[in-house]
Amino acid sequence: MKLVQIYQCLCDETRLRLLNLLLEGPLCVCHLQAALAEPQVKISKHLGYLKTRGMVRVSRQGNWRVYSLPPEKERSAELTANLACLQDCAAEQAGFKRDLARLRKLDLVCAPVSVVRGKGKACCN
Amino acid sequence: MKLVQIYQCLCDETRLRLLNLLLEGPLCVCHLQAALAEPQVKISKHLGYLKTRGMVRVSRQGNWRVYSLPPEKERSAELTANLACLQDCAAEQAGFKRDLARLRKLDLVCAPVSVVRGKGKACCN
DNA sequence: AATCTACATTCCGATTGCGGAATATAAACA
DNA sequence: TGTTTATATTCCGCAATCGGAATGTAGATT
Known part of the structure; x- marks a missing residue:
């Protein structure tokens, strides 16, 4: 990942906000969406942008996709610094700061629907 | 200058190279042009881009325009950090590094033509 | 006054980016 | 099997960006 590509990932407000949250640790899309309070398409597209450029990883956990920054050991010096x-x-x-505050208010467990059923919500919806 | 605007200034290869040189100190356009070995329009347009966003200043010195980063005291914390x-x-x-090497090989004095006349070149041309 | 020098601006065309509405998909669940 | 859930993708229009060719311009020089 070239230096300029790092900056290209950082040059959009929404992506900055996403990355700022991901610096706290891996997060599923619905949490990112809730914390940013932005429409799903917007979140998903910017995550796609970051993913194709190697700035984030995805893993599947049941119904959810969990996004994370590349593991620290695999980050280039420039990426770490930036x-x-x-x-x-x-x-x-x-x-x-507001995004982080909203994130912390969420129930961060993405549990199977069956577990949450009855409490009126699954995950963070 | 918002954080995202800083990154917008940094998200192009040519602009990165320009700023890297300007970190060494104020420079006139012809020196930047020679050090980057890129066409004049390209240099001038990216300098314009940076200028309208407050990332660089310009001053006139005779025939030359000297570009510089904002003085350190006026830089925001984010700008300084980045x-x-x-x-x-x-x-x-x-x-x-190659850009810097080329820069150092240039005669950095932008002297009036009359002074340089006879040596076969004015400034860095 | 005419010319030259250093640079900016305008005018293209092509590409990329962005946001939203609608639609697709794949796994989980009933 | 059919439905729901979480997320991605496609389609669309629009605005921004980029590079180059050509042209403009202000100050310096002759």
Whole structure:
């Protein structure tokens, strides 16, 4: 991943917000969607953008797709540096902090529907 | 200057190379052009892009326009952090190092033509 | 006054990016 | 098997970006 490609991943507001959340750890799409309060297509498309460029990984867990940043050991020096820089910058800005706050309010367990049934919601919907 | 706007300035190869050179100090267009070995329009347009977004300043010195990064005291924390990050990353990559090497080979004095006349060139042309 | 020099701007055409509405898909569940 | 759930993909229109060729321009030089 070339340096300029890293910056291309970072040059959209929605993607910045997504990455800021993923810096906290792996997250399924519905949590990202809920935390950003943005429509599903938008989230999904930007995740696709990041994925095709190698900025995020996906794994399947039952009904959910869990996105994560590449494991630390596999990150290039430039990626590590820029992610750290992003995290520092975002930590001081209201919008990013609000996203994190919303994220923490969510029930982070993506449980099978059968488990959640009766509580009126599955996962974070 | 919002964080995402910083990244928008950084998301093009030519602009990265320009900024990497400007991190060394103020430079006139002809030096940037010679160091990058790219056509004049290309250089000029990307400098325009950076200027309208407040990423660089211009001053006139006789026949030349001298571009520079905003003075350190006026840089936001995010800008400072990201420029440092860029400089670190670029310092380890062949392409950027080549630009710097070419820059250092240039006669960095933009002197009036009259002074240079007889040596067969004005400024870096 | 005419010319030159260093640079910017305009005018293309092609590509890419973005957002939303609608639709598709694949796994889980009943 | 049919339905629901979570997510991706396609289709569409629009705006932004990029590169190059040609042209414009302001100040310096002759």
